[in-house]
């Protein structure tokens with residue numbers, strides 16, 4: 376598939392780019408800077424080449440990446456995600472858009488707490504910024520970027536997703552299962568995204584306190 380990652384130069388995008396390239400997908404790395412996007416794309420191509428993996432990764436501005444793709448991942452910090460989408464709204468037609476966005480605050484004692492926008496979740500805030508023709512799926516909030524980027528490692532994690540379009544969720548389920556050993560659990564409609572997003576600060580706090588790489592696994 377043709378997959379764009381807006382803010383594809385950042386942390387969570389790295390593992391997704393590498394793992395989906397390995398699975399044979401075409402990747403468009405989006406950025407505010409064309410030069411930065413092309414530089415990072417070349418780094419990933421070289422990294423994969425050293426592992427003997429052929430890839431098709433291109434860097435470009437966020438608006439062009441979104442236009443090119445069938446699936447668009449919004450890998451941008453929470454405070455800028457909805458505004459970025461709004462600025463490039465014309466690039467969206469009927470793509471499947473995925474939000475892994477989680478809005479968290481860090482308190483003085485260094486612990487993270489969930490701090491959703493007034494919409495109740497980042498997913499609902501981003502939905503409002505997108506045209507109605509786009510199919511929005513909420514996924515990947517609970518994956519630690521560092522572990523995801525170690526592509527030689529299989530990840531025994533569950534990926535809880537939600538969204539209002541069943542076909543779009545099926546596409547994202549298949550794409551996720553292209554990353555070996557990951558299991559997708561469909562939690563239901565997009566309005567439930569706040570519950571998935573809210574687990575993330577708990578996982579981050581546990582990982583810091585116990586020096587672990589926890590995610591979620593339902594048994």
Ligand SMILES: NC(=O)c1ccc[n+]([C@@H]2O[C@H](COP(=O)([O-])OP(=O)(O)OC[C@H]3O[C@@H](n4cnc5c(N)ncnc54)[C@H](OP(=O)(O)O)[C@@H]3O)[C@@H](O)[C@H]2O)c1
Pocket residue numbers: 381382383384385386387388405406407408411412449450451452453455456459475476477478515516517518519520521
């Ligand atoms: N990191 C994780 O482990 C993790 C796990 C699950 C979910 N998430 C979610 O994934 C999203 C991305 O997280 P991340 O850790 O990958 O973020 P990040 O590395 O801090 O940033 C990702 C990219 O966002 C772009 N960006 C930064 N400031 C921006 C602005 N003012 N306007 C538009 N774009 C801007 C940058 O790309 P350019 O400079 O190239 O434009 C940057 O490379 C977040 O919403 C986060 O909640 C992260």
